[in-house]
Amino acid sequence: MTLLTARDIREIAADIGLRPTKQKGQNFVIDPNTVRSIVTSAKLEGVQNVVEIGPGLGSLTLGLLEAGHHVTAVEIDEVLASRLPSTIAKYTDSSTSAATVSSAEPAADQGANFDLVNADALKITELPREPQALVANLPYNVAVPVLLHFLEIFPSLKSVLVMVQLEVAERLAAGPGSRTYGVPSVKAQWYGDVTLAGRIGKNVFWPAPNIDSGLVHIDVSRTHRDPAQRRRLFSVVDAAFAQRRKTLRAALATWAGSPQHAEELLIAAGIDPKTRGEALGVADFERLAAARLADTSDETPEAGSPS
Template sequence: MRQSAQLNEPSEGDSAGPGGGEASLLGPADVRRLADRLGVRPTKQLGQNFVIDPNTIRRIVASARLSPDDVVVEVGPGLGSLTLGLLDAARRVVAVEIDPVLAEALPGTIAERAPGLAGNFELVHKDALRLTELPGPAPTALVANLPYNVAVPVLLTMLERFPSLRRVLIMVQAEVADRLAAEPGGRVYGVPSVKARWYADVRRAGSIGKNVFWPAPHVESGLVALERREPPRGDVGRAEVFAVVDAAFAQRRKTLRAALGGWAGSPARAEELLRRAGVDPGARGESLGVAEYAAIAAARAAAEESKESGSS
């Protein structure tokens, strides 16, 4: 999840990137030399595991289905392994890095290993969770090896704040990938599954083994692809729908009538709203899709509007 800086020694990486362009990808010895030169050791606190396999980079870039016109934002570029691959496939890459040492070194790595593409690269030294804008044209794709400890918050934050993002491909812990891609009724279906689907269609796009990282993590990794679409309803907002989702899964063993009692004001009121939305009050949260959650939120909004108009 991290990569960077100047390399003068011969490289074991490819002389051309996945698109046949000008970027020279990083191999295992390249990554270690860069890390040694910078005095960097991957930290668990920042969720850092560096990709050391060029073939994995090619695979990620190919799975992202980028066009030459895409403006890609990458969160957690680290030493630059994925960044170099993305530069060969897209018009522009904006990398968002929180680590000050890695952020300072990455432009040098790009200049050294992709000199003809350096003008298409820009670095933003910032926490992605605090990001509100990006320089240059609006991003059209998010492709990232996300730090596993903040993967879901980063994904949802980026989708919320950058509606221009049409496609996403992220590498995350396999368990998180399963949750994001889970369908209603599945064992791991939960809050991330529903919230991701507010923004996009979601699917599992492959698995990644441990040995392509340094250091090798204790868990397998997975690729998740998202394709932006319109929200399921236009008459209710994201915040209202997410409030229903959070309430339903806070007590997931309970029926929706009971779990949504606090959100609605009482279990009886929750049952009334659920029936208005066409949802069985005896169902549980994990059986509902995002469209049904939106219908519940819309039922409450309509009831409150009716109440206000009747009292005026």
């Protein structure tokens, strides 16, 4: 199998009349060694069903296929999606076949090791195969929403390796007390352990972005995800960071109903009301969300009692 070089990328782009735009977050990897490094960093054992978001011209897709995985590529751009199957066929051996489907019509198992879904990743709710891993060079303009959407929708995911802007990578992996720690950090870390897995320079892309990129690895350990629990946790996280400079007693006033009630819930969760949101870890936010749930339950009238 042959991976795409800079010359290949430019030839394919010219053939389909592609001019990459910042608006679509299009930056294509042109270095085969970088592609293989990304696949290695994903730490995928055996053969896995991998979902790739934003395959573009196919650089990483070919790298994942080379490693023996089944790839479901989700591409929103119709021009890129229409070209990808022929690129896969050209650069892989004859045993590689492809099935192209839409998000509304999941394909049956055709024995293929490559499926293409031409759809908006943020609107995807099902795929031809349950993904075990997400490996992608995410479009930079929608990286965090897409990542969180797939973690929410697909509990089958056990591992994630995504390339994003370096500052976003650092934010996702940041711990409590860090300057970059915030809403994306807590929400991503609710699903499992988030670590920086590497730094990618600008020169391996075409066109070259203005800043370096970073690899983020997520070992998804929260396999049982209660949607109601997630909504409660994310609600308090959003509130806590909406006004970063305020203490939690003040920042959570609207969420709790009043500053006094916020203080009571914080104390019940074992958190100093004078603390700020960036000092709390996922477990702290979970206790706070649980305190709010218990408080609400206490206020619910018993069956048969007047309401």
